[in-house]
Amino acid sequence: MGKNEQFKQYFLSHRIVTNELIGKISTEHVDYQPTPTSMPARTLAHHMLKSFYQFTSAAAQQQPKELFENEEEISLNELAEVYTKESEKLIKSMSDEDFSATIDLTEMIGTKLPAEQVLNLAMDHEIHHKGNLFVYVREMGHTNLPMFVKQG
Amino acid sequence: MGKNEQFKQYFLSHRIVTNELIGKISTEHVDYQPTPTSMPARTLAHHMLKSFYQFTSAAAQQQPKELFENEEEISLNELAEVYTKESEKLIKSMSDEDFSATIDLTEMIGTKLPAEQVLNLAMDHEIHHKGNLFVYVREMGHTNLPMFVKQG
Numbered sequence: 001m002g003k004n005e006q007f008k009q010y011f012l013s014h015r016i017v018t019n020e021l022i023g024k025i026s027t028e029h030v031d032y033q034p035t036p037t038s039m040p041a042r043t044l045a046h047h048m049l050k051s052f053y054q055f056t057s058a059a060a061q062q063q064p065k066e067l068f069e070n071e072e073e074i075s076l077n078e079l080a081e082v083y084t085k086e087s088e089k090l091i092k093s094m095s096d097e098d099f100s101a102t103i104d105l106t107e108m109i110g111t112k113l114p115a116e117q118v119l120n121l122a123m124d125h126e127i128h129h130k131g132n133l134f135v136y137v138r139e140m141g142h143t144n145l146p147m148f149v150k151q152g
Numbered sequence: 153m154g155k156n157e158q159f160k161q162y163f164l165s166h167r168i169v170t171n172e173l174i175g176k177i178s179t180e181h182v183d184y185q186p187t188p189t190s191m192p193a194r195t196l197a198h199h200m201l202k203s204f205y206q207f208t209s210a211a212a213q214q215q216p217k218e219l220f221e222n223e224e225e226i227s228l229n230e231l232a233e234v235y236t237k238e239s240e241k242l243i244k245s246m247s248d249e250d251f252s253a254t255i256d257l258t259e260m261i262g263t264k265l266p267a268e269q270v271l272n273l274a275m276d277h278e279i280h281h282k283g284n285l286f287v288y289v290r291e292m293g294h295t296n297l298p299m300f301v302k303q304g
Contacts, residue, residue, distance in 0.1 A: 014276075132283045
């Protein structure tokens with residue numbers, strides 16, 4: 001199995017859960033904040049989807065595309081679907097050698113890293129915020145929640 | 153750098169943040185639950201520390217020690233300190249070859265995995281629950297919170 005297929009499976013084992021949680025955020029709850037300094041639910045979900053796509057574009061040495069004309073008007077479920085598909089495409093486009101390329105993230109996080117580490121950082125960022133989202137969704141009244149990762 | 157040193161640095165880049173959040177849980181807040189079905193704060197913190205130690209013991213093919221006689225009576229900060237040190241010791245004890253050994257986790261999660269994957273799963277579990285803990289600690293009134301990971 002190539003590194004791209006392996007990483008894609010790892011990504012989806014968490015993203016499937018992210019998207020399941022996003023599916024539980026009803027229209028009335030998109031502005032839900034646990035505290036006044038917390039990110040509102042929609043902002044948090046959008047931040048997760050967009051950051052992962054941007055990190056992955058950087059790792060794949062491709063310019064991130066503008067995926068929507070007016071993101072604010074698109075439903076969370078549609079954002080989740082499109083960002084997930086486009087992130088998958090970027091991962092699939094990478095060869096084993098691409099995983100070792102040095103990526104300049106000076107502007108994003110002030111350092112240069114091998115592409116593989118950029119992808120792992122993107123995953124940690126996703127898992128961290130998905131951990132936030134679990135608490136949000138439980139506070140919206142959902143008690144039947146998935147495991148934090150879907151094992152193949 | 154050996155795989156053990158590399159993994160230890162990765163572990164600490166997150167565990168330092170976990171322990172900083174644990175340090176913010178005051179005695180009055182140990183039973184804090186965001187919702188009636190959520191783990192109370194102390195239970196969540198203890199679960200993170202103990203699970204990581206148990207996963208790492210399994211990966212290092214060592215029997216986990218009983219680190220305290222009566223864990224319920226020990227402060228969260230002391231639990232955090234001791235569990236972190238003992239987890240570090242286990243990681244340091246591993247050779248590069250140990251990272252490829254097959255570990256039987258049939259009883260814990262119903263599958264066998266290479267030690268390296270067991271350790272990565274332990275990290276994902278830590279990052280997930282640390283993501284929960286960030287929301288708890290903000291709800292306890294703390295607004296000056298660290299980044300989700302301390303970059304070397």
